[in-house]
Amino acid sequence: MGKLSSFQFITLNGFYKGADEDTSWHSHNPNSEESEYAKEGAQSGSILLFGRTTYDMMAGFWPTPQALQAMPEVAKGMNASEKIVFSRTLKKADWNNTRIIKDHIEDAVKKLKLESSKDMTILGSGSILAQLATAGLVDNFQFMIDPVALGEGTPILEGIGHQLNLQLTSHRVFKSGTILLTYQPKEN
Numbered sequence: 001m002g003k004l005s006s007f008q009f010i011t012l013n014g015f016y017k018g019a020d021e022d023t024s025w026h027s028h029n030p031n032s033e034e035s036e037y038a039k040e041g042a043q044s045g046s047i048l049l050f051g052r053t054t055y056d057m058m059a060g061f062w063p064t065p066q067a068l069q070a071m072p073e074v075a076k077g078m079n080a081s082e083k084i085v086f087s088r089t090l091k092k093a094d095w096n097n098t099r100i101i102k103d104h105i106e107d108a109v110k111k112l113k114l115e116s117s118k119d120m121t122i123l124g125s126g127s128i129l130a131q132l133a134t135a136g137l138v139d140n141f142q143f144m145i146d147p148v149a150l151g152e153g154t155p156i157l158e159g160i161g162h163q164l165n166l167q168l169t170s171h172r173v174f175k176s177g178t179i180l181l182t183y184q185p186k187e188n
Helices: 033-042 052-059 065-070 072-080 105-115 126-134
Strands: 004-010 015-018 047-051 083-086 098-101 120-123 140-145 153-155 166-173 179-185
Touching: 004 015, 004 126, 047 052, 047 126, 052 083, 065 072, 083 105, 105 120, 105 126, 120 126
Parallel strands: 004 120, 004 140, 047 083, 047 120, 083 098
Antiparallel strands: 015 153, 140 179, 166 179
């Protein structure tokens, strides 16, 4: 049975994107500790899950020569990974190893968790994350907190349908001041 994890970059004040979908506040230094951690994650063999906006952003970068030059191991891992994009409007997915699920995403994820031995990871995709968290389908939440605060943005887990109680299972502090916090849903 596969597990579903979420990996999110967020600001100190809880935004996963700034005004006008801006994510430039997140540092992308290819020689950083965070990049080494990303390299490990890209080699995990997880099925990557995206909403349409995050998929378009990722598919517009990782298959490019710039991505291969800047972060070759991460790019290779991202490009080789099995990917699922949840979208009612996307007609075709050009990024290799990608399939589209148009409807009933909760049912699709439940089925994937039951039938697959592979773990799955949601990257970005705030509305999809909130929907799956509300349904109790997320087994593990990882928040990479950058040492930056924004004046405005979109909060992580915006629109969650109920209170979500979590327990901290691990943490890591990077030299840059970025902190990785890992949580699991708390058993009541």
